[in-house]
Amino acid sequence: MKQDFPKGEIKSIKARSLVIKGDDIDTDRIIPARFLKCVSFSSLGEQVFADDREELKGNHPFDLEQNKGANILVVNDNFGCGSSREHAPQALMRWGIRLIIGESFAEIFFGNCLALGIPCMTSSKQEITKLQNRINQNSNEIWDFNLQGLSISNQKEIFKLDLEEGAYKMLLSGKWDATSQLLDEEDRIKDTFRKLPYLNNFQ
Amino acid sequence: MSSGTLYDKVWNFHQVKKLPGGSTQLFVGLHLIHEVTSPQAFSALNEKNLEVKFPNLTVATVDHIVPTLNQQRPFSDPLAEEMLATLEKNCKFHGIKFHGIGSHSQGVVHVMAPELGLTQPGMTVACGDSHTSTHGAFGAIAFGIGTSQVRDVLASQSLAMKKLKVRRIWVDGSLQKGVYAKDLILHIIRLLGVKGGVGFAYEFAGPAIKELSMEGRMTICNMAIEGGARCGYINPDETTFEYLKGKEFSPKDQEWDKAINWWKSLVSDSEAKFDDEIQLDGSSIEPTVTWGITPGQGISIKEKIPNPEKLPENEQQIAKDACKYMNLEPEQPIEGTSIDVCFIGSCTNGRLSDLQEASKVVEGHRVATGIRAFVVPGSQKVSKEAKRKGIDKIFLTAGFEWREPGCSMCLAMNQDKLEGRQISASSSNRNFKGRQGSASGRTLLMSPAMVAAAAINGKVTDVRKLLQE
Numbered sequence: 001m002k003q004d005f006p007k008g009e010i011k012s013i014k015a016r017s018l019v020i021k022g023d024d025i026d027t028d029r030i031i032p033a034r035f036l037k038c039v040s041f042s043s044l045g046e047q048v049f050a051d052d053r054e055e056l057k058g059n060h061p062f063d064l065e066q067n068k069g070a071n072i073l074v075v076n077d078n079f080g081c082g083s084s085r086e087h088a089p090q091a092l093m094r095w096g097i098r099l100i101i102g103e104s105f106a107e108i109f110f111g112n113c114l115a116l117g118i119p120c121m122t123s124s125k126q127e128i129t130k131l132q133n134r135i136n137q138n139s140n141e142i143w144d145f146n147l148q149g150l151s152i153s154n155q156k157e158i159f160k161l162d163l164e165e166g167a168y169k170m171l172l173s174g175k176w177d178a179t180s181q182l183l184d185e186e187d188r189i190k191d192t193f194r195k196l197p198y199l200n201n202f203q
Numbered sequence: 204m205s206s207g208t209l210y211d212k213v214w215n216f217h218q219v220k221k222l223p224g225g226s227t228q229l230f231v232g233l234h235l236i237h238e239v240t241s242p243q244a245f246s247a248l249n250e251k252n253l254e255v256k257f258p259n260l261t262v263a264t265v266d267h268i269v270p271t272l273n274q275q276r277p278f279s280d281p282l283a284e285e286m287l288a289t290l291e292k293n294c295k296f297h298g299i300k301f302h303g304i305g306s307h308s309q310g311v312v313h314v315m316a317p318e319l320g321l322t323q324p325g326m327t328v329a330c331g332d333s334h335t336s337t338h339g340a341f342g343a344i345a346f347g348i349g350t351s352q353v354r355d356v357l358a359s360q361s362l363a364m365k366k367l368k369v370r371r372i373w374v375d376g377s378l379q380k381g382v383y384a385k386d387l388i389l390h391i392i393r394l395l396g397v398k399g400g401v402g403f404a405y406e407f408a409g410p411a412i413k414e415l416s417m418e419g420r421m422t423i424c425n426m427a428i429e430g431g432a433r434c435g436y437i438n439p440d441e442t443t444f445e446y447l448k449g450k451e452f453s454p455k456d457q458e459w460d461k462a463i464n465w466w467k468s469l470v471s472d473s474e475a476k477f478d479d480e481i482q483l484d485g486s487s488i489e490p491t492v493t494w495g496i497t498p499g500q501g502i503s504i505k506e507k508i509p510n511p512e513k514l515p516e517n518e519q520q521i522a523k524d525a526c527k528y529m530n531l532e533p534e535q536p537i538e539g540t541s542i543d544v545c546f547i548g549s550c551t552n553g554r555l556s557d558l559q560e561a562s563k564v565v566e567g568h569r570v571a572t573g574i575r576a577f578v579v580p581g582s583q584k585v586s587k588e589a590k591r592k593g594i595d596k597i598f599l600t601a602g603f604e605w606r607e608p609g610c611s612m613c614l615a616m617n618q619d620k621l622e623g624r625q626i627s628a629s630s631s632n633r634n635f636k637g638r639q640g641s642a643s644g645r646t647l648l649m650s651p652a653m654v655a656a657a658a659i660n661g662k663v664t665d666v667r668k669l670l671q672e
Contacts, residue, residue, distance in 0.1 A: 026497075037282040039246075089349075191219075192230040201454075
């Protein structure tokens with residue numbers, strides 16, 4: 001299992017891909033609630049999609065031999081809906097996922113991924129289906145993701161991708177880890193505190 | 204772009220600065236934490252050698268992992284005990300107030316904070332739990348965050364946020380007898396879809412909303428997230444002020460009048476601009492029950508389970524999956540569906556009025572043979588007040604189990620779980636595959652009164668029939 005987590009500027013990723021099909025895949029499915037009983041994220045990688053994998057008895061995309069070591073995940077609509085648990089992107093990241101491409105993402109999930117340095121790129125239903133088919137036809141293929149060019153390609157074909165501007169800039173500049181930015185101007189934080197009526201006896 | 208809405212006003216008050224990436228640094232007025240999503244955030248803080256910036260603005264409780272039968276420490280589950288002990292240690296070290304086991308104020312975070320008066324109009328509230336949207340019922344802007352963001356709030360009392368669009372959902376009329384806030388929100392999610400709210404804050408307004416109690420309003424806002432909206436809110440009014448008056452952390456004396464003046468200034472202006480508006484008739488809504496595997500798959504008690512083939516194309520696949528997983532037949536009525544387990548509780552419906560309404564249905568009846576039914580109050584305060592009113596006795600006499608407060612079977616991180624293919628009538632908020640603790644367990648979401656009716660008849664029942672008796 002890959003343990004070098006994202007850091008710095010995230011401009012390109014070269015890797016094999018795997019596909020999870022289906023709309024509205026919620027975070028309870030990505031990591032069932034019983035695995036939230038932990039004070040560290042470290043073992044979550046092995047438990048990603050635990051119940052779905054159990055049900056498919058070795059035939060789940062995350063179990064198939066040809067998908068081992070893949071770093072790009074291609075999904076469908078409203079991926080990551082439900083709970084705010086960061087355990088879900090953490091589990092995917094610790095399994096090895098570094099990039100997710102889908103039709104759309106739930107908001108909190110998108111934000112959680114961004115905070116970990118995992119781009120969640122979007123494209124139309126039609127393009128995603130085409131991309132998923134290509135990947136499933138040849139799981140050995142290396143895909144070349146280019147953030148600046150908003151695209152992914154396998155040398156033969158190129159797929160255009162989208163990302164909202166804020167996230168795009170944050171990933172490109174390496175400033176997706178928000179804490180240091182938020183601490184940049186402590187005085188302004190204190191100013192805001194001082195002008196909020198409910199924190200100042202409603203003066 | 205919205206303007207003049209409560210959302211805009213609260214947002215402006217809390218803006219620290221614009222960040223280079225285009226998002227806004229937003230001050231968080233109330234930060235709620237619990238044992239599941241905070242330990243890794245505290246670790247990250249320690250690793251970076253950072254301290255908690257405003258420890259007085261963070262409040263902790265324990266809810267997800269607490270057992271509901273025996274709360275003696277140490278807990279019999281060593282992992283649960285470790286999580287609680289870690290939270291205790293972190294709170295103590297950083298000087299954060301902890302409403303722990305054994306205190307009068309412990310409970311599900313979205314139940315205990317409002318009833319202590321911690322949640323007030325005009326605040327920004329953040330918590331590492333998606334149902335933080337609940338606190339919008341008070342006219343606060345409240346949203347769920349991930350663990351990295353919990354770390355950010357601890358370190359800086361602020362967050363990088365993108366401003367949402369605002370959709371007003373105007374509900375005319377009055378809810379019929381036997382129809383509750385839960386039915387209304389399930390109906391709205393069915394109408395707008397589970398991702399209909401992505402990118403939006405939902406403002407719930409109109410006569411039917413105005414009529415709701417604070418508890419009903421919390422139920423509505425609680426499930427805004429199930430419709431994809433990061434937050435939902437209701438403009439504060441007399442109902443809000445009445446609820447807050449005299450609460451432990453509410454403003455007191457001269458401050459109270461000043462507070463009300465400020466709160467009144469926050470409501471959406473009559474000429475406010477919304478990015479989107481939707482209107483519906485509350486009086487036409489019937490008791491609503493989910494049949495599928497997303498909260499959007501709800502139908503009225505009078506309807507039949509849909510035939511996936513006859514649904515719009517983009518809903519077909521998930522409907523097929525749902526029928527297969529739920530083992531329910533298309534075009535069969537939902538009324539009469541047999542159930543195994545009944546759960547009344549959770550941050551959606553574990554409040555006093557929920558228990559009270561359900562107890563009215565239960566009184567004078569018995570739980571059907573073979574059904575396991577239990578009530579988990581949302582907090583110590585709810586539990587105590589219910590006992591004072593004799594509500595626990597009504598449930599116990601009818602054959603329900605009465606438990607200690609916690610999140611319990613809503614997400615089943617404690618011992619309360621469905622087993623195998625069991626199917627439950629549940630007052631909670633999510634019917635996802637495996638949600639209630641069994642990988643193949645099944646959940647039908649409905650109001651607490653409907654859960655009570657299901658417990659008595661052993662099958663999905665129109666609660667109005669029992670209320671008429």
